[in-house]
Amino acid sequence: MNKGITILPELAIAELTRGEKKQVRHFKAPAPARGISIVTYYHFVKQRIIDVLKEEIVNALPAEMLSLKRKLITEI
Numbered sequence: 001m002n003k004g005i006t007i008l009p010e011l012a013i014a015e016l017t018r019g020e021k022k023q024v025r026h027f028k029a030p031a032p033a034r035g036i037s038i039v040t041y042y043h044f045v046k047q048r049i050i051d052v053l054k055e056e057i058v059n060a061l062p063a064e065m066l067s068l069k070r071k072l073i074t075e076i
Helices: 018-022 047-060
Strands: none
């Protein structure tokens, strides 16, 4: 009856057409967020692998998702 909603991850919005993007509404603050953690055994000695993985994840995100006013990226 055209009264339903669909909750989309923010990365999925980039794939929408211009007309579909006009229908997108964002949550009021505090908006829900998803966290990504890199968890290793405390004796894991290949820190460079973890650093490269983190860099690749951050580089894959659109620039607007990385703005300080929108998201907080916590250092490892």
